[in-house]
Amino acid sequence: MSTIEQPRPATSPSADWWRQAVVYQIYPRSFADLDGNGIGDLRGVTSRVPYLRELGVDAVWLSPFYPSALADGGYDVDDYRDVDPRIGTLADFDEMTAALHAAGIRVIVDIVPNHSSDRHAFFRAALAAPAGSPERDRYIFRDGLGENGELPPADWTAAFGGPAWEPVGDGQWYLHTFAREQPDFNWDHPDVREEFLTTLRFWSDRGVDGFRVDVAHLLLKDLPETLPSRAELAAMDRTSGTHPLEDRDEVQDVYATWREVFDSYDPPRIAVAEAWVATPERRARYAAPTSLGQAFNFDLLTADFDAGQFRRIVTENLAQSAAAGSSSTWVLSNHDVTRHATRYGLPPLAGREGKQGVEWMLAGAPADGVDRELGARRARAATLFLLGLPGSTYLYQGEELGLPEVGDLPGDRRQDPAYHRSLDQGTWTYDGLGRDGCRVPLPWRASGASLGFGEGAEPQPPHLPQPDWFAEYAVEVEDGDPDSSLTLYREALRLRRELQAAETLEWVETGSEDVLRFRRPNGWEVVTNFGGEPAELPAGRVVLASRRLDGTLPGATTVWLAP
Structure with a gap:
């Protein structure tokens, strides 16, 4: 290198x-x-x-x-x-x-x-403690529905698929927005x-x-x-x-x-x-x-x-x-x-x-x-x-x-x-x-x-x-x-450090719906052709291009123009 x-x-x-x-x-x-x-x-x-x-x-x-x-x-x-x-x-x-x-x-x-793993010390303590305990209150536990709590408290779906509530074997269930191994914390605790x-x-x-x-x-x-x-x-x-x-x-x-x-x-x-x-x-x-x-x-x-x-x-x-x-x-x-x-x-x-x-x-x-x-x-x-x-x-x-x-x-x-x-x-x-x-x-x-x-x-x-x-x-x-x-x-990244300017830009109209051009306060310009056909290459000193140029601005190409 x-x-x-x-x-x-x-x-x-x-x-x-x-x-x-x-x-x-x-x-x-x-x-x-x-x-x-x-x-x-x-x-x-x-x-x-x-x-x-x-x-x-x-x-x-x-x-x-x-x-x-x-x-x-x-x-x-x-x-x-x-x-x-x-x-x-x-x-x-x-x-x-x-x-x-x-x-x-x-x-x-x-x-x-938002959540820990189910191996975190807090969650291990929660499983070892009974329902209603302070240890369980660090997470979101609810009693299940049904005669013996065998049904989830709600029909919610987790982000990775499947139910968002997991039973722990004593009639209670805990909420996991993501995987079952990721119980949600109770942030009121x-x-x-x-x-x-x-x-x-x-x-x-x-x-x-x-x-x-x-x-x-x-x-x-x-x-x-x-x-x-x-x-x-x-x-x-x-x-x-x-x-x-x-x-x-x-x-x-x-x-x-x-x-x-x-x-x-x-x-x-x-x-x-x-x-x-x-x-x-x-x-x-x-x-x-x-x-x-x-x-x-x-x-x-x-x-x-x-x-x-x-x-x-x-x-x-x-x-x-x-x-x-x-x-x-x-x-x-x-x-x-x-x-x-x-x-x-x-x-x-x-x-x-x-x-x-x-x-x-x-x-x-x-x-x-x-x-x-x-x-x-x-x-x-x-x-x-x-x-x-x-x-x-x-x-x-x-x-x-x-x-x-x-x-x-x-x-x-x-x-x-x-x-x-x-x-x-x-x-x-x-x-x-x-x-x-x-x-x-x-x-x-x-x-x-x-x-x-x-x-x-x-x-x-x-x-x-x-x-x-x-x-x-x-x-x-x-x-x-x-x-x-x-x-x-x-x-x-090298040029960006040299050209960096105040946190604003000005759009420069190009006359093409496929070409965007903006100017930073120090005169640095960025021009991108989002289309498939070549466009006119603006006047200016090209200091960087995303691909080799042939006198035009090819499709799917960006150029940087120095002030």
């Missing part, structure tokens, strides 16, 4: 570093496996700090690395203040954090407050609130710079004695802050106390909410400076590669972030969605209904129905468009390599409960085959049993199998190739 020509400064104490940061999401179990046990680890992350530094990111966000049975990829947490022994120790975490900070890279960790305040301080004291808050909108619940049916829940208003299960106004009281913890550090710790709520106005509440400070906008995850959709989404989200006093967040891929290099090679979302959206996966990857070349061109163009926008951009590991989704994983190797429970229930969630396809371990080399993911004399096979074609996207293949996706990302 090539070396860095200019050293980057050490971590700056600026409290506003996050506003226009590039954050790189690491799914630790699939990033780098230094001990060769088939599962990525924290020492593996440390070993790749030079790579991350050369890529040019400002921060990394680590998905859960806590002790877990992996019923949901680590989002079933046994202990919020420790490291899963399969991927490291607290000492390894400290070493990794120190190495990242020395490289000028901040550290954000995932916090999962002071022990639960204190558990997370202690956790926030624990990681902040270890040097963590911020937190990504999982399903931040679900914590507070207000359940009447007679529970509503699933149909009644679906008909309830989700815009008033009074829904019994989600986005209740009182959740902001929780985050106000978290904000006090964040602001007690210098610089203040930051947070970003994953909040799937009904309206932009509701989402803005989580991004307020008195709350978490920033909230993910996922609008582009469900948008086609379409100029009109992109312009509307950008305009709306910039207005929302300005109103909240925050900055916007731009995301094209993460650990929960099909990689955008594949999404953009599929027919438009509007043209896919029912199971049609997963037929390409069922046929394998690459498969009929996916135009991989078109998807790659559009992905590069969309990425350059995003990196030119004001606000922060969140990248997902492997997207800098142009990795497509892996759709043909064997069913017996899949791990995602969304896949297995979709089969059990005959429902289709997460494109029908779950989220494992975007979580396959990264290819670092073009050869070897695990393509450089696993180190050591005899590394174990990766926990999810890599397809043979992954070798085409290996870091060592793309490193130094002037036309590779990795080279494009490195150059884009």
